[in-house]
Amino acid sequence: MNERRKFILSMARGIGLAAMGALAWSAYVGEVRSAPLILRPPGALPESDFLRTCIKCGLCALACPYETLRLAAPGDNNPIGTPYFVPREIPCYMCEDIPCVPVCPTGALNEASLRNEAGAWEIKKMDMGVAVVDVEACVAFWGIQCDACYRACPLMDEAIYLKYEKNERTGKHAFLKPVVNTNVCTGCGLCERACITEKPAIFVLPNAIALGKVGDHYIKGWDSGDEARVAGAKAETTQTQINEKSAVDSLNSDEGF
Amino acid sequence: MKKIRFMILRRLTQFGLLGLYIGANVFGWTVLQGNLSSSLLFETIPLTDPYAIMQMTLAGAVLGFDVLLGALIITLFYLIIGGRAFCAWVCPVNLITDAANKLRRVLGISQVQKRVYMSRAIRFWILGLGLLLSFVMGVAAFEMISPISMVHRGTVFGMGLGVGAIIVIFLFDLFVHENGWCGHLCPLGAFYSLLGRFSLIRVYHDAEACTACMKCKEVCPEKEVLHMVAKRSESVVMGECTNCGRCIEVCDDDALGFSLKKFATQTKEKSL
Ligand code: SF4
Ligand code: SF4
Ligand code: SF4
Ligand code: SF4
Ligand code: SF4
Numbered sequence: 313m314n315e316r317r318k319f320i321l322s323m324a325r326g327i328g329l330a331a332m333g334a335l336a337w338s339a340y341v342g343e344v345r346s347a348p349l350i351l352r353p354p355g356a357l358p359e360s361d362f363l364r365t366c367i368k369c370g371l372c373a374l375a376c377p378y379e380t381l382r383l384a385a386p387g388d389n390n391p392i393g394t395p396y397f398v399p400r401e402i403p404c405y406m407c408e409d410i411p412c413v414p415v416c417p418t419g420a421l422n423e424a425s426l427r428n429e430a431g432a433w434e435i436k437k438m439d440m441g442v443a444v445v446d447v448e449a450c451v452a453f454w455g456i457q458c459d460a461c462y463r464a465c466p467l468m469d470e471a472i473y474l475k476y477e478k479n480e481r482t483g484k485h486a487f488l489k490p491v492v493n494t495n496v497c498t499g500c501g502l503c504e505r506a507c508i509t510e511k512p513a514i515f516v517l518p519n520a521i522a523l524g525k526v527g528d529h530y531i532k533g534w535d536s537g538d539e540a541r542v543a544g545a546k547a548e549t550t551q552t553q554i555n556e557k558s559a560v561d562s563l564n565s566d567e568g569f
Numbered sequence: 570m571k572k573i574r575f576m577i578l579r580r581l582t583q584f585g586l587l588g589l590y591i592g593a594n595v596f597g598w599t600v601l602q603g604n605l606s607s608s609l610l611f612e613t614i615p616l617t618d619p620y621a622i623m624q625m626t627l628a629g630a631v632l633g634f635d636v637l638l639g640a641l642i643i644t645l646f647y648l649i650i651g652g653r654a655f656c657a658w659v660c661p662v663n664l665i666t667d668a669a670n671k672l673r674r675v676l677g678i679s680q681v682q683k684r685v686y687m688s689r690a691i692r693f694w695i696l697g698l699g700l701l702l703s704f705v706m707g708v709a710a711f712e713m714i715s716p717i718s719m720v721h722r723g724t725v726f727g728m729g730l731g732v733g734a735i736i737v738i739f740l741f742d743l744f745v746h747e748n749g750w751c752g753h754l755c756p757l758g759a760f761y762s763l764l765g766r767f768s769l770i771r772v773y774h775d776a777e778a779c780t781a782c783m784k785c786k787e788v789c790p791e792k793e794v795l796h797m798v799a800k801r802s803e804s805v806v807m808g809e810c811t812n813c814g815r816c817i818e819v820c821d822d823d824a825l826g827f828s829l830k831k832f833a834t835q836t837k838e839k840s841l
Contacts, residue, residue, distance in 0.1 A: 330694050334702060341706050341713045364628040364708050367621055367636060368718065369607035370726050374594060383722060385729025392713060393606075393722055417607050417615055418625075419633035 347390045348521060351397050351499065353381050354404065354438040355413045355421040359520070366420035368393030372412040380404050381412060397440075399501020399516050406435045406466045406500050436467065441499030441516040442523060443472065443492045449513035452489050455479045461503035461514045462490050471497040490514065494523060575814030582658045590725045605659070605721045606712070607636055615639030620699075620760040624709035627700055644764065650812070652765025656751060656758050657813035661720050665735055666751045669742035670790070679747055687746055689793070689809070692759035699756050716750075717757055748790050765808030771830045772805040772816060774798055779824035785816035804830045 345363055353372050356362045372395050373381040380402045384390035397404060410433050413421045428434040443461075447453045465472045472492050479485040490503075492514075501516045528545035532538040590608070592598035602609045607617040617639030625632060647655060656663055673679055695711075702710035712718060716734040723731035742749045751758055774797055781799035786792050794807040795816065817825045 326694065330698060333695070334698055337698070337710065337714065338702050338706055341702065341708065341710050344713060345706075345708055360707065361630070364625060365630040365632065367607045367617065367625065367709075368712065368722065369603040370594075370722065371603050371607070371609060373726065374602055383726045385723060385727050385731055386719060386733065387730030393718060415609075417609070417617070417633055417635035417639065419631065 345391050349518065350390050350394075351399065351441050351501070351516060351518060353395050353397070353412050353421055354406075354410055354435075354440060354498075355423065355426045356440070357420055357422055359518075362420050363391060363394065365418050366394050366416075367418050369417065370395070371415040371417065372421060375411045375415045377407070377411065378402055378405050397501070399504040400512055401505075403501035403505040404438075404440065404498075405502070406438060406498065408435060409433060410435065410438075436470075436496070436498065438498040438500065439519065441501075441518045442494045442497045443499065443501070443503050443514050443516050444522050445490055445492060446513045446515075447489075449509055449511070450490065451509065451513070452487065455481065455485060455487055457488055458508060459488055459490065460506045460508050464502040464506035466500065466502060467496060467498065472503060572818050575818055579658050579813065580664075583661065583664060586659060587661060587721075587724060590721075594725050604718070604725050605661075606718055607639060614642065616643055618757075619644050620696075620757055621709060621712050624699060624703040624711060627704040628707050628709055647761060647764050648767055649769045651768040651770050651810070652761040652763065652808050653758060653811040654768075654770075655761045657811035660717060660757075661724060662717050662738060662755075663751065665720070665739050666742045666748070669739045670748065673743055673747060678744070687749065687753045689753055689791075691753050692756055695754060696756035696759040711756055715757070717755070752790055762808035765810065766806065768808075769829055770812065770827060772810060772812070772814075772825055773828040774802060774805065775824045775826075776800060776802040777824075778822050780822050782821070784819045784821075785825060788815045788819045790815075798824075804828070806830070 350359075352359070352362060353376075357365060368383065370383050373379075373383055380397045381395045382397065384392055384394050384396060386392060390396055410426055413423050413426060416423075426433060426435070426437050428437070450458075452458045459474060462468060462472050462474055470493065472490055475487075475489045475491045477487040477489060479487050499516045499519075504512045504515045507514050528542045531542055586601065589598065589601040590604060593600070593602040599612050600610070602612070605618060606621055607615065610616055615635040615638055617636045619640040622632065622636060622640040699711035716738055719731045719734045723729065723734075738750050742751075746753065774795070776797070776799060779799045783798070785798060786795050789795055790813070791807075791809040791811065794805050794810040797803050797805075812827070814827070817827065
């Protein structure tokens with residue numbers, strides 16, 4: 313009997329310790345896996361799939377000729393061992409042959425997502441994030457000519473263009489304002505790298521952070537192509553019960569006075 | 570020299586492999602690229618950590634063919650050369666824990682400290698917990714905290730605060746518990762010890778030649794596996810043996826040596 317009690321007690325102790333360990337461990341894992349601002353290599357799966365699929369081998373980083381990709385080290389505050397890039401330091405140069413992707417052994421970098429119908433590489437299909445302009449910090453919006461970001465962009469005039477506007481302050485100059493087409497921009501960060509301000513006025517953010525979503529309630533009536541976007545929309549009919557009692561003319565009633 | 574021949578060989582393989590990985594990053598060598606989680610040998614053959622693959626699969630990842638093949642190759646490899654041969658011959662953490670152990674012996678800490686108060690079974694709990702948490706959290710749980718990956722990846726790709734992991738393991742093994750990490754906690758070692766039960770290359774003990782000096786038990790990091798010493802002639806079958814060869818080197822009577830696994834029934838007949 314005593315032996316059995318001992319056994320049960322030691323079992324219980326084991327389970328208690330395991331539960332405690334599991335709690336601390338899972339809390340830590342939950343904490344370190346969320347890095348909403350991280351920028352992943354080209355062709356990366358959506359973040360939660362990427363995190364469970366990347367084995368942290370670093371083959372993508374080894375394949376990158378510009379040393380753009382780095383593996384998160386302890387202390388970087390990013391999910392440990394996973395590849396990411398910091399555009400202001402080294403942007404992605406959007407290599408024509410995308411060497412970082414086919415070496416990935418797990419499929420965390422999805423080759424198929426970067427090929428066109430003919431099976432050739434299509435660098436325009438990269439979608440690491442999107443560039444955002446801080447119009448207060450960008451000197452082009454002050455009226456000073458710059459266009460550094462515009463000229464740095466591999467998809468010049470597609471992903472980023474210059475919008476000309478009259479400078480009413482001087483009356484004789486033009487604004488050359490950089491505007492990003494978020495549908496085309498790949499998030500390579502060459503613009504962020506090129507930006508001349510102390511802290512870049514144009515910078516790349518992950519799509520999930522930077523992009524809004526209209527939803528089904530609005531449609532471009534003038535654009536027949538926009539129908540497709542709301543194809544899945546469901547009509548929702550709400551019914552409000554009408555009050556059956558007659559309305560009371562509270563102002564003109566004597567009640568309460 | 571004969572007394573440290575396996576030690577020298579082990580250090581050569583450990584540092585040699587590290588050198589190849591570092592060379593791949595620094596000089597662009599293409600012999601062995603990547604790290605211990607997954608690598609590419611001669612730019613063609615994938616090699617992958619099977620425990621990581623198990624966690625990732627449980628986490629719900631749909632994995633590419635390359636890593637699955639790599640995990641199969643590694644599993645077969647260690648089924649032949651001995652499961653925890655990974656520990657003694659490849660793992661970089663072994664360099665740290667061996668160093669701690671050495672210093673422990675020099676300082677005579679084990680004489681002062683009670684040797685064992687942590688169960689060697691904890692590692693198997695952690696192994697299972699790693700799989701369970703991977704399933705629950707949807708991300709390879711041990712890979713998120715693994716000091717083995719941290720140390721190896723850090724050495725190849727840049728350490729960051731990863732030096733902390735090295736220091737913690739070193740101090741733990743030095744002051745807290747003899748063979749604390751590798752012998753009690755590490756789930757990867759536990760995983761390989763499961764493979765080791767079925768491995769082909771094992772240490773064989775010849776009880777007839779043995780003079781019962783017990784030097785082998787003194788030097789072995791997993792003493793339990795040598796339970797047959799001076800009693801029966803048989804192979805070390807317990808998976809925890811790391812095939813480090815320390816016992817073989819230390820034995821003056823040639824009572825221990827590497828051989829293909831001999832099964833207990835065969836060996837008994839022999840000793841009769
Ligand atoms: S596309 Fe080229 S520059 Fe960009 S991450 Fe891949 S290898 Fe590096
Ligand atoms: S090659 Fe793939 S699995 Fe390896 S680190 Fe890069 S993304 Fe992760
Ligand atoms: S990140 Fe900048 S440089 Fe790259 S595509 Fe977008 S706008 Fe162009
Ligand atoms: S027990 Fe773990 S840390 Fe120690 S050598 Fe083996 S795999 Fe490496
Ligand atoms: S039995 Fe021998 S080879 Fe195995 S771990 Fe112990 S000392 Fe090393």
